[in-house]
Every structure is written in structure tokens, then in C-alpha cells.
Amino acid sequence: MESDDGEVVSNKQVIFKDYVSGALKESDMYITTSTIRLKVPEDCTNGVLVKNLYLSCDPYMRIRMRNFQGSYLSPFKPGSPLSGRGVAKVLDSRHPDYKKGDFIWGITGWEEYSLITATETLFKIHDKDVPLSYYTGILGMPGLTAYAGFYEICSPKKGEFVFISAASGAVGQLVGQFAKLLGCYVVGSAGSKDKVDLLKNKFGFDDAFNYKEELDLDAALKRYFPDGIDIYFENVGGKMLDAVLLNMRVHGRISVCGMVSQYNLEQPEGVHNLMYLVPKRIHMEGFLVSYFFHLFPKYLDMVLPYIKQGKIVYVEDIAEGLENAPAALTGLFAGRNIGKQVVAVSRE
Amino acid sequence: MESDDGEVVSNKQVIFKDYVSGALKESDMYITTSTIRLKVPEDCTNGVLVKNLYLSCDPYMRIRMRNFQGSYLSPFKPGSPLSGRGVAKVLDSRHPDYKKGDFIWGITGWEEYSLITATETLFKIHDKDVPLSYYTGILGMPGLTAYAGFYEICSPKKGEFVFISAASGAVGQLVGQFAKLLGCYVVGSAGSKDKVDLLKNKFGFDDAFNYKEELDLDAALKRYFPDGIDIYFENVGGKMLDAVLLNMRVHGRISVCGMVSQYNLEQPEGVHNLMYLVPKRIHMEGFLVSYFFHLFPKYLDMVLPYIKQGKIVYVEDIAEGLENAPAALTGLFAGRNIGKQVVAVSRE
Numbered sequence: 252m253e254s255d256d257g258e259v260v261s262n263k264q265v266i267f268k269d270y271v272s273g274a275l276k277e278s279d280m281y282i283t284t285s286t287i288r289l290k291v292p293e294d295c296t297n298g299v300l301v302k303n304l305y306l307s308c309d310p311y312m313r314i315r316m317r318n319f320q321g322s323y324l325s326p327f328k329p330g331s332p333l334s335g336r337g338v339a340k341v342l343d344s345r346h347p348d349y350k351k352g353d354f355i356w357g358i359t360g361w362e363e364y365s366l367i368t369a370t371e372t373l374f375k376i377h378d379k380d381v382p383l384s385y386y387t388g389i390l391g392m393p394g395l396t397a398y399a400g401f402y403e404i405c406s407p408k409k410g411e412f413v414f415i416s417a418a419s420g421a422v423g424q425l426v427g428q429f430a431k432l433l434g435c436y437v438v439g440s441a442g443s444k445d446k447v448d449l450l451k452n453k454f455g456f457d458d459a460f461n462y463k464e465e466l467d468l469d470a471a472l473k474r475y476f477p478d479g480i481d482i483y484f485e486n487v488g489g490k491m492l493d494a495v496l497l498n499m500r501v502h503g504r505i506s507v508c509g510m511v512s513q514y515n516l517e518q519p520e521g522v523h524n525l526m527y528l529v530p531k532r533i534h535m536e537g538f539l540v541s542y543f544f545h546l547f548p549k550y551l552d553m554v555l556p557y558i559k560q561g562k563i564v565y566v567e568d569i570a571e572g573l574e575n576a577p578a579a580l581t582g583l584f585a586g587r588n589i590g591k592q593v594v595a596v597s598r599e
Numbered sequence: 600m601e602s603d604d605g606e607v608v609s610n611k612q613v614i615f616k617d618y619v620s621g622a623l624k625e626s627d628m629y630i631t632t633s634t635i636r637l638k639v640p641e642d643c644t645n646g647v648l649v650k651n652l653y654l655s656c657d658p659y660m661r662i663r664m665r666n667f668q669g670s671y672l673s674p675f676k677p678g679s680p681l682s683g684r685g686v687a688k689v690l691d692s693r694h695p696d697y698k699k700g701d702f703i704w705g706i707t708g709w710e711e712y713s714l715i716t717a718t719e720t721l722f723k724i725h726d727k728d729v730p731l732s733y734y735t736g737i738l739g740m741p742g743l744t745a746y747a748g749f750y751e752i753c754s755p756k757k758g759e760f761v762f763i764s765a766a767s768g769a770v771g772q773l774v775g776q777f778a779k780l781l782g783c784y785v786v787g788s789a790g791s792k793d794k795v796d797l798l799k800n801k802f803g804f805d806d807a808f809n810y811k812e813e814l815d816l817d818a819a820l821k822r823y824f825p826d827g828i829d830i831y832f833e834n835v836g837g838k839m840l841d842a843v844l845l846n847m848r849v850h851g852r853i854s855v856c857g858m859v860s861q862y863n864l865e866q867p868e869g870v871h872n873l874m875y876l877v878p879k880r881i882h883m884e885g886f887l888v889s890y891f892f893h894l895f896p897k898y899l900d901m902v903l904p905y906i907k908q909g910k911i912v913y914v915e916d917i918a919e920g921l922e923n924a925p926a927a928l929t930g931l932f933a934g935r936n937i938g939k940q941v942v943a944v945s946r947e
Binding site for chain 2: 322323488492507508509510513518519520521522523524525526527528529530531532533534535536537538539542
């Protein structure tokens with residue numbers, strides 16, 4: 252029975268074992284069970300105690316697993332639970348903006364219950380007519396990433412030739428659909444037949460290919476883009492970027508969102524064809540979604556009607572239960588997920 | 600004695616022996632002497648017959664020495680004279696815009712006399728109060744390259760931190776002076792003590808260093824730019840670019856003018872740190888001067904008064920005589936030139 256001090260319950264957690272070099276393995280994480288009191292402590296001003304529902308598996312998390320302080324991301328702490336963005340239900344709150352029963356999304360722990368003190372990362376969920384898990388994807392950071400990376404960095408125009416790598420992922424599937432809505436010709440690459448089918452049949456890409464079946468990526472791109480590429484939405488890096496550089500058109504734009512093929516490597520692969528930036532006057536620009544937080548309301552105004560009208564679809568790959576979280580996160584770097592990888596901690 | 604058909608004279612030429620792989624050697628070129636009639640043939644509409652005075656040695660010429668048709672530059676023809684930009688005097692003309700006695704600059708042959716048929720590359724020289732050789736440099740393509748690459752690609756602002764590689768070269772020395780005139784903090788790298796002295800004492804850079812004496816380019820850049828680099832004017836590529844990527848500031852700009860350290864290599868070095876484009880939102884853009892020909896009059900209006908007032912200086916490295924042209928061009932890739940490398944074929 253619940254007292255005023257809150258019930259003490261068991262709290263399953265995904266613990267980060269130690270810094271990782273090379274390929275991420277499930278054994279770099281382990282499951283443990285501790286306890287938590289379901290009440291924000293009195294001295295914790297503005298704290299929020301939540302029950303976690305959905306956790307987002309994101310490529311950037313691999314960067315936090317390195318013992319490297321020089322990044323824009325601080326490393327995870329060995330022996331502590333992972334953290335990342337997720338959707339949660341408020342059980343108790345000392346924060347004026349959140350009350351018991353509210354649903355929020357933002358940075359939380361990889362565990363059943365979290366005491367969130369860095370509440371500046373939280374957003375209250377107002378629209379619940381959509382799956383709550385969408386706030387880890389299309390209605391969260393991946394959505395804004397796709398929107399800002401495509402519209403703000405690429406300055407796309409109707410009729411342009413757009414190529415997207417990791418195209419069935421959390422961000423890529425949206426970039427492709429935004430580009431189609433604008434009237435672009437869109438081709439995506441992905442790493443399996445199922446993903447390629449998804450791109451062509453579900454997301455409406457004009458074409459798609461399995462990069463693992465292409466011995467010569469340059470030749471593949473020439474087949475799909477005989478007149479070259481205007482916009483490349485870069486999610487993978489390495490060899491694909493080198494092949495794309497050979498196929499860009501004059502005044503082409505490369506939006507560098509991430510380079511997931513590189514994150515498991517100790518030393519990133521070298522990119523050899525940067526000289527091709529010169530004759531074609533190619534504009535290449537990196538970005539973090541955090542540069543574009545101000546666009547979030549505008550983005551939601553655009554995308555929510557599209558979702559409700561069925562003009563934009565979103566595919567998620569939901570792993571059930573915290574026990575499956577290490578496999579889900581590891582699978583992201585092996586390309587095992589089909590669509591946005593989410594972990595469902597609890598459905599309510 | 601000159602007849603109506605024009606005198607036939609001997610014509611010394613620098614012949615391109617064969618396609619080059621690896622480091623350019625003087626023996627990849629040879630000197631020969633043919634003959635030429637100093638008259639535009641009757642069937643050569645719009646042709647111009649010139650006496651060459653100054654020839655420009657430019658890094659891009661190395662790219663034309665490869666047997667590779669896929670570039671924006673066609674390869675030189677083995678057994679034929681090299682060609683490139685130069686300053687010449689018109690001896691005979693069937694072109695309405697040029698008459699005997701005019702001085703012109705544009706694409707000509709590496710020989711004493713040339714019959715120019717591709718006259719669309721020519722400019723008439725109006726201002727002769729400056730050394731004529733300047734039309735291979737500050738008043739020609741390198742000048743416009745520096746101007747457009749700095750002002751148009753980098754969007755520089757007063758007080759920004761600017762780094763220039765190959766900084767004493769034809770383009771770099773001007774970018775540095777433009778940046779100083781705008782009120783930027785400017786540091787250059789070069790490959791010898793003499794060049795470093797030139798940067799600091801002649802061109803007014805705030806500081807300069809010899810990259811050959813730095814075992815750790817990243818550490819060197821951190822020494823000169825403790826707060827990071829806003830603008831990098833890229834002339835060299837390879838390891839320097841990798842070190843710069845570690846030191847760029849948020850919203851930094853990299854103008855990719857060329858990558859001279861790579862042109863003698865069969866396979867360009869890999870660049871490993873492109874992921875750093877992402878967190879800092881770095882804008883990297885290549886360009887060719889030909890995208891900016893429309894700015895040429897505006898550029899001349901700016902730079903000619905600066906030259907005459909001594910506010911901008913220009914250092915040339917002039918090799919005397921066609922015999923020394925192969926060594927001059929070869930030296931460019933070994934960094935032997937101090938300032939803009941020119942070949943004086945004839946002083947008048």
C-alpha cells in the first residue's frame with residue numbers, strides 16, 4: 252500500500268558495463284534490478300518521477316560509450332544505467348509544469364522508473380491521438396532532424412534528385428517522404444531486401460537498393476542517378492560518401508546528419524574523394540538537431556496533419572521489454588532494425 | 600624581312616611527354632624547337648597570333664597530366680605543348696576585339712609564340728601601370744579565386760579567426776591580406792622558414808608556422824587558435840584538413856579551393872575526421888573560379904587601388920626562360936616556389 256513517502260518498488264535497469272571499443276556487443280550492457288521510491292525527494296526541487304514507457308535507440312548513443320571527453324556528448328558512466336530519449340508517464344512531480352498523470356518525452360533512464368532532475372529536456376505530450384511511441388521518432392528528435400536537415404540544410408527544390416542512405420531508419424524514412432511530398436525524385440539505400448521493399452512499397456520512394464548487394468557503389472549510383480545527385484542526405488559515411496562524391500551534380504548539397512557505419516570503428520574510414528567538392532561547387536554541411544529546436548512547433552504543425560491524413564507513414568521496430576534493450580541497441584549498428592528502433596518498457 | 604604572309608621564326612616549346620602517375624618530374628616534360636609563321640592563317644576566323652611573355656604555373660595543371668577523362672579538365676595531349684594561362688602580346692589578329700600591339704591574358708601555349716583559336720578565354724589588358732606578370736596572379740585567376748573563395752564562400756566577418764594553408768602561394772597570400780583588411784585574426788601555414796617570414800613580415804599575417812616542423816598539426820593549430828577556427832581556406836587537403844576539422848568553431852566555414860598536397864598521389868589520402876562537421880555545424884564548400892567570372896570587374900575595382908596604394912602586396916617567384924619552365928612547374932608540388940610561380944618567356 253502506498254504511503255505518503257511513496258511506494259518502494261523494484262526497478263529493472265540496463266547498466267552500461269564499461270567503455271566500448273570496436274563493435275558494440277550485447278554483453279557491453281547487463282540487466283540488474285534495484286529499488287526506487289516512487290516519490291520525488293523533498294530536496295529535489297523541480298524533480299519528476301516517471302514510469303518509462305518507450306525508450307529510443309539512437310545511433311549517437313554509441314558515441315557516448317567511448318572513453319572520450321572531447322565530444323559534444325559526455326560519455327555514459329560505467330556501472331550506471333544508460334540514458335536516452337524516451338516517453339514516460341509522470342507518477343510524482345515537484346515541477347510546476349508537470350503533474351501526476353501527464354505524459355512526457357525527453358531524456359530519461361534505461362530502467363522501469365526514473366527520477367528526472369534535468370527536466371529542461373522534457374516536453375509535455377499534448378496530442379495523444381497518435382501512438383505514444385511516435386514521440387521517440389516522427390514526433391521527436393528524429394522527426395525534427397529529418398525536417399531541419401532536409402529543408403534547412405539542403406534547400407530542396409521540386410524535381411531535384413535526392414539520395415538517402417540508411418533510408419529506412421528513424422530519420423531516412425521521413426526525409427524520403429518529405430522529398431516525395433515536395434516533388435523530388437527519391438532513391439534510398441538500405442541493407443536488406445525487406446528494407447528495400449519497405450522503401451519502395453510503404454514509403455513511396457521512386458527506387459531503392461540494397462547496398463550490400465552492390466560490389467561497386469559508384470556504378471550503383473550511376474544506375475539510379477544517370478544525371479547525378481542534387482541532394483545527399485548522409486547517414487552512414489565511409490565508402491558510401493566516397494561513391495556519392497563521384498556522382499554529385501553542380502551545386503549539389505550534402506547534409507551530414509550522421510555516419511552510423513563509422514561508430515563501431517576505432518578509427519573512422521578515410522574519405523578519399525573530397526576533391527570532387529571543388530569542380531561541382533558542392534556544399535556539405537553537418538548539423539545537430541539541437542540547432543533547430545526553435546523549429547519544433549512549426550514542424551509539428553506540418554507533420555501532425557500529414558500523419559492523421561495518412562500522407563506520411565512511420566514504421567517502428569519495437570523490442571518488447573527492457574531485457575531486450577541491449578539486443579535492440581546493438582542491432583542498430585548491425586542494421587537489424589527495420590524502421591525506427593524502440594524499446595517498449597511498458598505499454599501503459 | 601617580314602612578308603605579308605608573316606615571318607617564319609623558330610618557336611621553342613615545352614612538350615608534355617606522357618601521362619604522369621606519382622610525383623611530377625622535370626623529365627615528364629622536354630624542350631623542343633619548331634617553327635611558326637607569325638601570321639593568323641586566312642581560314643582561321645577570329646584567331647590571334649601572340650608572343651608569350653609570362654606563363655602561370657598553377658596546381659590544377661597537375662590534374663591535366665593524368666590519363667583521366669572524367670574530370671572537369673581535359674588531359675593534356677602527350678607530344679604537344681602544355682597550355683595554361685599567360686600574358687602575351689598580339690602580333691597578328693583576325694579577331695575584331697584584338698589588334699596588333701595589344702596585350703592580352705588568357706589560355707595560351709607553353710612556347711614562345713602561339714596561335715590562339717579559343718579566344719573566348721582571352722582578356723585585353725587595359726591597365727599597364729602594374730607589372731604585366733600580375734595578370735597571371737593577383738589580377739588574374741588566382742586573384743579572383745582568393746576574392747570569391749573568401750568573400751562568397753566563407754561569408755567572413757570582422758574579428759573572426761582565419762586559417763590559410765599554402766598561405767604564401769598565389770592565392771593564399773591574397774586571402775590573408777583580404778582577411779586582415781577586413782579585421783580578422785589571420786594565421787597561415789607554409790613549408791619553409793622563408794615563407795613563414797614572408798607571411799609575418801611582408802603580408803601582415805598575425806602569425807604563421809612551418810607545417811614541416813610540426814609533428815602534431817592538431818597541437819599546432821590549438822597553439823595558434825586556442826579558441827578555434829572560424830574560417831579555413833583549404834589549399835592543401837590530407838592531414839592538414841583532418842587536423843583543422845578537430846579545431847573548427849561552431850558555424851565554421853571551410854572553403855575548398857584545392858588540395859595541392861594530393862595531386863602527386865595516385866590515391867588521395869583518406870580524411871578521417873568528417874564526423875566533426877556534425878556537432879559544430881560546419882559548412883564546407885568547394886568552388887572553381889569559373890563560377891565567379893561575373894565578379895571579375897567588381898574585384899578589379901577593389902584590388903587595383905589597393906595595389907597602387909600599397910595596401911596589398913604581391914610576391915612572385917619568376918623563373919627566367921622557357922628552359923626553366925619544367926623545373927618551375929615541378930617545384931610547385933614540392934613547395935619550392937616562394938610566392939606565385941611564374942615563367943618569364945620574354946620580358947617584352
